Amino acid sequence: MVKDEYTLVLVKPDGVKTRHIGEIITRIERKGYKIEALKMIQPTEELLRQHYADKVDKPFFPELLEYMTEGPIVGIVVSGTNVIKAIHNMAGATNPVEAEWGTIRGDYGREWPDGNLRNIVHTSDEPSSATKEIKIWFPEFEFTQG
Secondary structure (H helix, E strand, O other): OOEEEEEEEOOOOHHHHHHOOHHHHHHHHHHOEEEEEEEEEEOOOHHHHHHHHHHHHOOHHHHHHHOOOOOEEEEEEEEEHHHHHHHHHOOOOOOOOOOOOHHHHHHOOOOOOOOOOOOOOOOOOOHHHHHHHHEEEEEEEEOOOO
């Protein structure tokens, strides 16, 4: 029997600014997944360094940090069977120009003249990263076996 799992969705500053929070939540709920936790967060450099620990030494990290601190984000913990893969697929390709229509990034993302990659959402890509990321953004969240 496959058990439910948890994943993290972050509606990034561009997704909040362009008012796509409700549409993203609606897509998640229409697929039958459960919203376990939801909050608006002003990301700090400390939280972003934890979240993007594997990218801190990359040359693009300062731009990523600038982008992710442009405004608030909305953090969402979602649960369901195979939810990590499903939500990751629902988000679409990282680059919005390459994302398929019908995905969140394909429908709402785009390139901007400043060169920063603004792609609306972050989604966890595997169980270990989902657990780690949920603990960063939702330290108060209690995982239950379901």
